[in-house]
Amino acid sequence: MFSGKTALITGASSGIGEEMARQLAEQGCHLILVARRTERMLALKSELSAVTVDVITVDLAELQAPVRIFDQVAALGRQVDILINNAGFGFQKPMLEMTPDEQLGMVDVNDRALLALTRLFAAPMAVRGEGWILNVSSVSAWFPIPGMAVYAASKAFVQTLGRALHEELKPSGITVTTLSPGGTRTEFSAKARGQMDPTLEKAMMPVGPVARAGLQALAKGKPVVVPGAIYQLMTGLTRLLPGAWVVKLAGAVMGRHR
Ligand SMILES: NC(=O)c1ccc[n+]([C@@H]2O[C@H](COP(=O)([O-])OP(=O)(O)OC[C@H]3O[C@@H](n4cnc5c(N)ncnc54)[C@H](OP(=O)(O)O)[C@@H]3O)[C@@H](O)[C@H]2O)c1
Structure with a gap:
């Protein structure tokens, strides 16, 4: 399906993004990795030497990051x-x-950067x-x-x-899909929770099927x-x-603190 196309993946240095890069490369899809x-x-x-891969190093918490990515992609042709x-x-x-910086940093990466990148790249699409x-x-x-309110929001x-x-965006020929994973074995949980609750640990999915879905x-x-x-x-x-x-x-299940 995506052979010969080019995919830009944010968060491609680990976990779900890294796995998606591998699976897309297997299909012959070229890549731009961002993290x-x-x-x-x-x-x-x-x-992934069989496809063209470019790497863009950027901190998505920075306000100008999406524009810098867009400009760098253009400069790469x-x-x-x-x-x-x-x-x-x-x-x-x-x-x-949580400090206000921790809270707003999460919103900056999870929402603001995502919205800005969507707006920038949807226009040429x-x-x-x-x-x-x-x-x-x-x-x-x-x-x-409760207990994980900002992330959930x-x-x-x-x-x-x-x-x-x-x-x-359907009439413009653009498909928008939202992937909603549950617990997935990546570096995410260690950063989010420190020690994983054993009950939640049992329900964790491997990264391969999540990326494939x-x-x-x-x-x-x-x-x-x-x-x-x-x-x-x-x-x-x-x-x-x-x-x-x-x-x-x-x-009680997901916001519990140990
Ligand atoms: N794993 C789960 O249980 C789970 C469940 C539901 C949803 N998700 C979502 O899945 C997505 C991928 O997470 P993951 O599970 O694969 O975790 P992960 O292994 O920690 O990967 C997170 C990726 O995001 C990048 N990233 C984080 N902050 C960044 C920043 N400021 N600037 C640029 N890149 C940044 C990281 O790269 P660098 O550190 O190199 O910048 C890394 O490549 C996230 O949106 C997460 O919320 C995960």
């Missing part, structure tokens, strides 16, 4: 057919234990009448999580934006995909249970 850890991306580039807004992080911390955008949200988008933004843009949904033009039966059940239940129960349950 802060240059060494990790250069190692991936040397592994590359065209972005597929934009994968995957970079993100979360803290599992109560609101009052619309002119060409073809493009694919995959935004990585989370099952956390489906319910507010930042991912709800990604999902709401993506579902609306799926319809809005996102790319397959993108190729099929689906609006939203939740990988894994357990997480499909969990998000489905949020539509059946009373809202107040959902918030309490989410806090």
Whole structure:
């Protein structure tokens, strides 16, 4: 499906983004890798020698980062057919234990940069009448999580934006898909929680099927995909249970602090 196309992936230095880069390269898709850890991306580039790979080192928390990426892509003479807004992080911390910088930094990377990159790269896609955008949200988008409130809200933004843009950009030939993973074995959990709760650890998915589900949904033009039966059940239940129960349950299961 994506052979000969070019995908720009944010957060390509580890986890889901790195795995998507591998799976797209297997299809013959050229890549532009974006993250802060240059060494990790250069190692991936040397592994994926069958396709053209460029590396852009940038901190997406910086206000001008999306414009710098856009300009660098133009300077490289590359065209972005597929934009994968995957970079993100979360803290599992109560609101009052986080600094304002931690909170706003999360919103800057998870939302502001994602929105700015979508706006920048969707414009030339619309002119060409073809493009694919995959935004990585989370099952956390489906319910507010006391104890992880800011992260869950930042991912709800990604999902709401993506579902609306799926319809809005369809007439321009652009497909927008939102990937909502549940717990996935990457570096994310260690950064978010420190020590993983053993109950949550059991429900973690390997990164391969999560990345594959996102790319397959993108190729099929689906609006939203939740990988894994357990997480499909969990998000489905949020539509059946009373809202107040959902918030309490989410806090007890996902917002618990050790
Ligand atoms: N793993 C899970 O359980 C899970 C569940 C639901 C949703 N998600 C979402 O999945 C996405 C990928 O996370 P992951 O699980 O693959 O975790 P990960 O292994 O920690 O990867 C996160 C990626 O985002 C990049 N990133 C973070 N902050 C950045 C910044 N300021 N500037 C540029 N790049 C930045 C990191 O690169 P550098 O550090 O090199 O900059 C890294 O490549 C995230 O949006 C996350 O919210 C993960």
